[in-house]
Amino acid sequence: NAGVMQNPRHLVRRRGQEARLRCSPMKGHSHVYWYRQLPEEGLKFMVYLQKENIIDESGMPKERFSAEFPKEGPSILRIQQVVRGDSAAYFCASSPWKAGGSSHNEQFFGPGTRLTVL
């Protein structure tokens, strides 16, 4: 069973360009979470999605950032008009559905995408 997959692993963009980060959850997992990690900081929650639904995007900046998890295909985190401050490691995690919701605490992380904005 393959783990959570993310690509690309490294992404370099110039200011003003768009960045698209992709995440394929573990097989059988229906919950996807995106986090951002900056040096000297912990993981910061961005958005939680289920298939075709954004459940919670309270951690996502209001502008330039969007996420989707279509019925078919990977989840996408999209950053428009990137700025230098967007440079960070972006991690995707997935968890299975379990009654009671406790599975949210058993998140399996991908290897991350390291975004560098020049």
Add this chain to the structure above:
Amino acid sequence: QKEVEQDPGPLSVPEGAIVSLNCTYSNSAFQYFMWYRQYSRKGPELLMYTYSSGNKEDGRFTAQVDKSSKYISLFIRDSQPSDSATYLCAMASGGSYIPTFGRGTSLIVHP
């Protein structure tokens, strides 16, 4: 005050030592407590997951939760150089699907 406090270290120990990693928290609603290990330039890996207070053991790892003190610990026995990594604590309240992470403690186990 941050919801979850974790000393970033680095914590340097000799091979074979017992390692104690700790986090404190302020939100009394937290009921689920997790420890993740993150190697350099890799994604976090879930090590231990406990609910409420008490101890949980898995091989060389023991997780301990003291809800009365709002304090959690991860103990690593017979530490190995391969344990060198950053250890992140995380916790969540019942019904919340978003864990709150500590900053992580960098552990270095030298031969």
